[in-house]
Amino acid sequence: MKKLAKFNLLAIIIIIVFCSCSKEDTNGIYEPILKDNKAEIALITDVAGLKDGSFNDNTWFAIKDYAVKNNKTCTYYQSAEKTELSNRQSIEKSIENGAKIVITPGYLFEKLVYKMQMKYPDVKFILLDAYPTDEKGNKKIMNNTYSIIYSxxxxxxxxxxxxxxxxxxxxxxxxxxxxxxxxxxxxxxxxxxxxxxxxxxxxxxxxxxxxxxxxxxxxxxxxxxxxxxxxxxxxxxxxxxxxxxxxxxxxxxxxxxxxxxxxxxxxxxxxxxxxxxxxxDISGSVYKTISNIYSGDKGGKVILFDMNKHGIxxxxxxxxxxxxxxxxxxxxxxxxxxxxxxxxxxxxxxxxxxxxxxxxxxxxx
CATH class of the missing domain: 3.40.50.2300 (Response regulator)
Incomplete structure (x- = not known):
């Protein structure tokens, strides 16, 4: 089926990465790319961190792939505790260290991104699996935020x-x-x-x-x-x-x-x-969104990846x-x-x- 070729190619790339790395990271896939100890693309994870063989890894692989191919810097921050405060500290630390794009995988970041997108209007936020939402359930996506949802x-x-x-x-x-x-x-x-x-x-x-x-x-x-x-x-x-x-x-x-x-x-x-x-298609959707940001694409949108977009x-x-x-x-x-x-x-x-x-x-x- 020709309409599946795009996804299948990405799947092959992901599989190659999984085959060539492990929890010991023998090929350096988990190594950040820094300049003066700073990075402009930052992944924020909760306590689960990387090497989960799943969601967080696929997000990081896309970030690292984009950075390598486009001469960008990237890193990741793993929150120390299962709290919004700990996640907030990770985001703020990433911005202090030069992050221009902050990527947060997961529903647990929805309330925090709601606040951070307004506090840091010059920083781009990519929120996966969720919409920026306040404590009362109100949703608001600022022009510096991209919400990626999957079917x-x-x-x-x-x-x-x-x-x-x-x-x-x-x-x-x-x-x-x-x-x-x-x-x-x-x-x-x-x-x-x-x-x-x-x-x-x-x-x-x-x-x-x-x-x-x-x-x-x-x-x-x-x-x-x-x-x-x-x-x-x-x-x-x-x-x-x-x-x-x-x-x-x-x-x-x-x-x-x-x-x-x-x-x-x-x-x-x-x-x-x-x-x-x-x-x-976590890796493909993240890679594409980062690329669009660097191409000048404005945020303030929800992007749905489903079977029609080769996302499932x-x-x-x-x-x-x-x-x-x-x-x-x-x-x-x-x-x-x-x-x-x-x-x-x-x-x-x-x-x-x-x-x-x-x-x-x-x-x-």
């Missing part, structure tokens, strides 16, 4: 549909923190599972889904325990939707000879347990499917693009839940 529900749908068509019936979903982007992944996953089950004429007793939010994006024993509990109860595949939390799930999948659906970028090379990944894809190139083929994927992709299949996001899907009666869902709090 994660479409990626989740592709993953859920494919995994049922592949033959799996005992499924799991582990979301990180219950924020809109993660909820969209999960709700899309449910819709895809349900639609595939309908096409296969499966009954409610045939498909079982354990669904939970773990409350963090971290690789830790608590998340290992949750994954182990799912796998030991008979779950065959878990959609691990939460940054470094995926490492915890993959280790347990290896222990139980089970499978994982990766998230954000291709995670096939992190573990052989990853059967596919529900991908959104299921990782088929590195998948470990036996039965779900590229042709199956392409047909499904076209059905969504044409409007034959409508995938609802989190704001519209809640009322549709009562209509999903053909799968058994166990919501775990």
């Amino acid at each position: 994660e529900e479409q990626a989740g749908y592709l993953a859920g549909y494919a995994i049922v068509k592949e033959g799996y019936r005992n499924l799991g979903f582990m979301g990180g923190i219950e924020v809109p982007s993660i909820v969209r992944f999960g709700f899309g996953y449910i819709q895809g599972i349900s639609d595939a089950a309908k096409e296969l004429k499966l009954s409610k007793n045939d498909i079982h889904l354990k669904y939970t939010y773990v409350g963090s994006f971290e690789d830790n024993p608590e998340n290992e325990y949750i994954a182990e509990t799912m796998y030991s109860s008979g779950v065959d595949v878990i959609f691990a939707c939460g940054g470094a939390m995926g490492y915890s799930v993959m280790r347990m999948a290896e222990k139980y000879n089970a499978k994982v659906i990766g998230v954000d970028g291709s995670q096939a090379h992190i573990s052989n347990t990853v059967i596919t990944s529900a991908m959104k 894809l299921l990782d088929m190139q590195n998948s470990r499917f036996k039965y779900f083929t590229q042709q199956d994927h392409d047909k499904l992709y076209d059905r969504i693009l044409s409007g034959e299949i409508v995938v609802f996001d989190d704001s519209h899907f809640a009322n549709k839940m009562k209509n999903i009666k053909n799968i058994t869902i166990d919501y775990i709090k």
